[in-house]
Amino acid sequence: MKHRVVIVGGGFAGLNAARGLARRPVDLTLVDRRNFHLFQPLLYQVATGGLSPADLCAPLREVLKRQANATVLLSEVGGFDVEARTVELADGRLEYDTLVVAAGVRHHYFGNPKWEAMAPGLKDVEDATEIRSRILRAFERAELTDDPDRRRELLTFVIVGAGATGVELAGAIGELARYTLRREFRRFAPDSARVLLVEGTDRVLPPYVPRLSAAAQRSLERLGVEVLLDTRVEEIGEHSVTLRSGDERWLVPCATALWAAGVQASPLAALLARATGAETDRAGRILVEPDLTLPGHPEILALGDMIHLEDESGQPLPGVAPVAMQQGRFAADSIARRLAGKPGKRFRYSNRGNLAVIGRAAAVADLGSLKFSGYFAWLLWIFIHILYLVGFANRVLVGFQWAYSFLTRGRGARIIANSSSERRGTRPRA
Amino acid sequence: MKHRVVIVGGGFAGLNAARGLARRPVDLTLVDRRNFHLFQPLLYQVATGGLSPADLCAPLREVLKRQANATVLLSEVGGFDVEARTVELADGRLEYDTLVVAAGVRHHYFGNPKWEAMAPGLKDVEDATEIRSRILRAFERAELTDDPDRRRELLTFVIVGAGATGVELAGAIGELARYTLRREFRRFAPDSARVLLVEGTDRVLPPYVPRLSAAAQRSLERLGVEVLLDTRVEEIGEHSVTLRSGDERWLVPCATALWAAGVQASPLAALLARATGAETDRAGRILVEPDLTLPGHPEILALGDMIHLEDESGQPLPGVAPVAMQQGRFAADSIARRLAGKPGKRFRYSNRGNLAVIGRAAAVADLGSLKFSGYFAWLLWIFIHILYLVGFANRVLVGFQWAYSFLTRGRGARIIANSSSERRGTRPRA
Numbered sequence: 001m002k003h004r005v006v007i008v009g010g011g012f013a014g015l016n017a018a019r020g021l022a023r024r025p026v027d028l029t030l031v032d033r034r035n036f037h038l039f040q041p042l043l044y045q046v047a048t049g050g051l052s053p054a055d056l057c058a059p060l061r062e063v064l065k066r067q068a069n070a071t072v073l074l075s076e077v078g079g080f081d082v083e084a085r086t087v088e089l090a091d092g093r094l095e096y097d098t099l100v101v102a103a104g105v106r107h108h109y110f111g112n113p114k115w116e117a118m119a120p121g122l123k124d125v126e127d128a129t130e131i132r133s134r135i136l137r138a139f140e141r142a143e144l145t146d147d148p149d150r151r152r153e154l155l156t157f158v159i160v161g162a163g164a165t166g167v168e169l170a171g172a173i174g175e176l177a178r179y180t181l182r183r184e185f186r187r188f189a190p191d192s193a194r195v196l197l198v199e200g201t202d203r204v205l206p207p208y209v210p211r212l213s214a215a216a217q218r219s220l221e222r223l224g225v226e227v228l229l230d231t232r233v234e235e236i237g238e239h240s241v242t243l244r245s246g247d248e249r250w251l252v253p254c255a256t257a258l259w260a261a262g263v264q265a266s267p268l269a270a271l272l273a274r275a276t277g278a279e280t281d282r283a284g285r286i287l288v289e290p291d292l293t294l295p296g297h298p299e300i301l302a303l304g305d306m307i308h309l310e311d312e313s314g315q316p317l318p319g320v321a322p323v324a325m326q327q328g329r330f331a332a333d334s335i336a337r338r339l340a341g342k343p344g345k346r347f348r349y350s351n352r353g354n355l356a357v358i359g360r361a362a363a364v365a366d367l368g369s370l371k372f373s374g375y376f377a378w379l380l381w382i383f384i385h386i387l388y389l390v391g392f393a394n395r396v397l398v399g400f401q402w403a404y405s406f407l408t409r410g411r412g413a414r415i416i417a418n419s420s421s422e423r424r425g426t427r428p429r430a
Numbered sequence: 431m432k433h434r435v436v437i438v439g440g441g442f443a444g445l446n447a448a449r450g451l452a453r454r455p456v457d458l459t460l461v462d463r464r465n466f467h468l469f470q471p472l473l474y475q476v477a478t479g480g481l482s483p484a485d486l487c488a489p490l491r492e493v494l495k496r497q498a499n500a501t502v503l504l505s506e507v508g509g510f511d512v513e514a515r516t517v518e519l520a521d522g523r524l525e526y527d528t529l530v531v532a533a534g535v536r537h538h539y540f541g542n543p544k545w546e547a548m549a550p551g552l553k554d555v556e557d558a559t560e561i562r563s564r565i566l567r568a569f570e571r572a573e574l575t576d577d578p579d580r581r582r583e584l585l586t587f588v589i590v591g592a593g594a595t596g597v598e599l600a601g602a603i604g605e606l607a608r609y610t611l612r613r614e615f616r617r618f619a620p621d622s623a624r625v626l627l628v629e630g631t632d633r634v635l636p637p638y639v640p641r642l643s644a645a646a647q648r649s650l651e652r653l654g655v656e657v658l659l660d661t662r663v664e665e666i667g668e669h670s671v672t673l674r675s676g677d678e679r680w681l682v683p684c685a686t687a688l689w690a691a692g693v694q695a696s697p698l699a700a701l702l703a704r705a706t707g708a709e710t711d712r713a714g715r716i717l718v719e720p721d722l723t724l725p726g727h728p729e730i731l732a733l734g735d736m737i738h739l740e741d742e743s744g745q746p747l748p749g750v751a752p753v754a755m756q757q758g759r760f761a762a763d764s765i766a767r768r769l770a771g772k773p774g775k776r777f778r779y780s781n782r783g784n785l786a787v788i789g790r791a792a793a794v795a796d797l798g799s800l801k802f803s804g805y806f807a808w809l810l811w812i813f814i815h816i817l818y819l820v821g822f823a824n825r826v827l828v829g830f831q832w833a834y835s836f837l838t839r840g841r842g843a844r845i846i847a848n849s850s851s852e853r854r855g856t857r858p859r860a
Binding site: 034035036052053054055057059061062065066071072073074075089091092124125126136137140141143144145181183184185186187391392393394396397400401404410412413414415416417418 | 464465466482483484485487489491492495496501502503504505519521522554555556566567570571573574575611613614615616617821822823824826827830831834840842843844845846847848
């Protein structure tokens with residue numbers, strides 16, 4: 001019988017692990033609760049009406065259909081039995097010889113879980129379509145109201161957290177209000193909308209060098225985004241957000257708040273840690289060995305955003321796609337080496353650079369020795385993102401929509417989802 | 431003050447009425463409960479994973495942004511006060527001098543409303559994504575089960591009604607099973623799926639001539655679709671459909687049933703009929719005057735699928751996009767004539783032909799004197815549908831995806847939506 005590998009999670013880490021095992025003598029099962037791989041770095045464009053969800057999704061079965069040693073299962077993992085070497089699924093169990101867990105992260109509200117309803121985060125497709133509906137519905141309601149205070153509240157957007165996701169969301173909402181929606185409303189000017197980007201540290205994009213942070217902030221401000229540094233959120237209500245900076249505290253009436261401030265590991269990380277006795281950090285990420293295995297369990301690897309691993313300088317690796325992809329390829333290689341009786345290796349992240357986009361022709365690039373911002377950073381960002389998108393069709397679809405949007409400022413995927421109460425069909429249809 | 435026109439509904443009829451009033455001396459308000467115009471004729475392609483919802487949606491504001499006399503409101507209509515000449519909205523009321531109502535239709539389950547949960551119909555974007563999820567999830571579950579009876583049930587799809595929508599859905603599911611999903615599953619052959627198309631009359635596409643119906647049936651059968659004529663549905667359960675033909679009655683175990691059999695007018699038709707004393711037919715459609723006004727109310731027009739109007743031969747006009755578009759343009763023209771003091775006209779439908787598509791290179795065309803099927807009908811169908819799509823970007827996106835799908839048999843938009851129970855985040859993420 002062939003060596004059985006079970007991979008949990010079809011994100012960047014899990015999918016790269018699966019592909020890396022293509023020609024290896026293993027029997028591979030990839031389990032995910034979704035039937036597609038999602039290109040998360042562009043999810044903010046779905047949330048702001050620029051792209052459709054399917055443009056960023058590659059069906060896992062399609063990606064792996066030519067890989068004869070791979071079976072894809074759509075199921076939820078309920079737990080791990082590391083003694084029996086089985087994974088419990090909602091509909092059965094899977095036996096493994098090697099287990100790879102790469103289940104990612106969810107939002108984290110720092111002890112305020114009730115904020116989630118008011119300020120959704122952006123991690124999966126449904127988050128993105130929900131955020132899109134909220135943003136667009138706020139503009140629609142502003143057209144319906146005659147009350148200037150209510151309109152002010154509807155046209156105020158607060159984004160919490162100025163990491164890459166927060167910056168991208170703020171920039172995209174700024175562009176939407178300033179350009180895309182121009183001339184579409186009769187009772188107010190869409191560019192009167194306020195977009196507030198709230199950050200607890202002293203600059204946007206904290207992982208970048210201060211010069212690039214400053215460039216990003218200038219780009220945001222050109223789009224009308226108000227950047228509030230050294231500012232924290234104290235409370236999020238249905239109609240307002242309470243901010244605090246130093247001793248000052250104030251209330252911002254706003255109908256739409258978005259969360260881009262914190263993440264925590266998938267609940268599967270806690271299950272796996274409990275089953276193996278591994279430790280977790282404050283965000284629930286598993287502390288793994290340098291070869292990505294779990295302590296005392298060389299047959300279990302954990303990858304991607306849900307692990308805590310430090311580089312040579314003692315800095316934890318960031319939760320970004322390149323880290324996850326490299327870990328996925330490393331895991332596949334590591335399994336193959338072990339099967340061939342070769343010694344294991346340590347995982348080393350080869351950081352080829354970081355990119356963040358603010359808006360049209362505005363991005364920052366940190367390529368190690370080369371750090372720059374502006375138009376060329378933006379072109380590089382486009383190139384890299386098209387290149388890493390899975391699937392030829394998705395590349396063309398995204399490329400065309402970006403070109404079209406560049407020329408027209410339009411955003412075509414502006415659908416407000418029907419809420420479930422409306423779906424029950426009790427209300428008349430207009 | 432300008433003449434105030436309120437249009438309820440931004441479908442083919444309402445949107446064409448609004449555009450037709452572009453250069454007329456009126457103050458126009460278009461109210462819809464959705465923020466987009468939906469190109470319904472291609473919705474079955476969203477339901478079968480070929481296109482994304484946004485490819486068929488044009489934001490109403492964008493379509494009308496250059497039309498200075500038009501205001502778009504996203505709201506639900508709750509009723510009409512024809513004495514006071516107002517429309518009640520969920521958030522206020524609108525005064526009108528002329529009212530145009532074009533609120534469309536919904537599914538109709540012939541006195542069995544509980545069937546809706548088991549056999550969804552295909553009218554709006556959420557219907558399409560729900561159907562897509564059900565079809566794809568059935569295949570996914572078939573890969574998870576070891577029980578051959580359960581797998582048989584999961585791989586049986588019953589489509590009720592062989593009008594255009596039923597034929598298109600059946601053909602597309604046949605293609606999905608035979609071509610798109612080939613090689614994507616390891617535990618069964620997707621082309622072992624059964625697709626049953628159930629029709630109460632003696633042929634598919636009853637509005638077409640028998641020769642074209644026969645051609646369509648042959649095309650369906652080439653895709654593996656089993657066509658059951660003179661057959662009615664007696665019961666729809668969660669795991670089966672009971673069919674009856676003559677004295678014979680039998681039960682088909684099936685996990686997925688889809689409804690394409692009947693429609694009824696929007697509840698707004700009943701509200702409008704009650705307010706004006708107009709009559710409705712069995713499907714709730716309003717009987718209008720030959721000029722599309724309501725009896726005794728020359729200031730109210732009703733258009734599109736929600737009205738009952740007969741042509742010269744006494745046949746009711748079909749609920750198709752060309753009828754609705756022509757009625758929309760007629761309504762705009764009619765309002766303009768009345769404002770100019772010119773006499774009214776009767777609406778006459780100019781039938782330029784009917785087209786239905788079965789699958790790749792298979793369609794039927796009835797252009798009056800010219801009736802044909804096969805490859806050229808299919809090319810014509812493609813040309814017409816690209817032509818009538820609203821928006822340049824949507825045309826390119828749909829065109830590219832069709833070309834890609836033609837070359838690869840792929841369908842890129844295969845997303846299974848998270849159900850709401852999964853969304854609550856109680857289950858661990860795999």
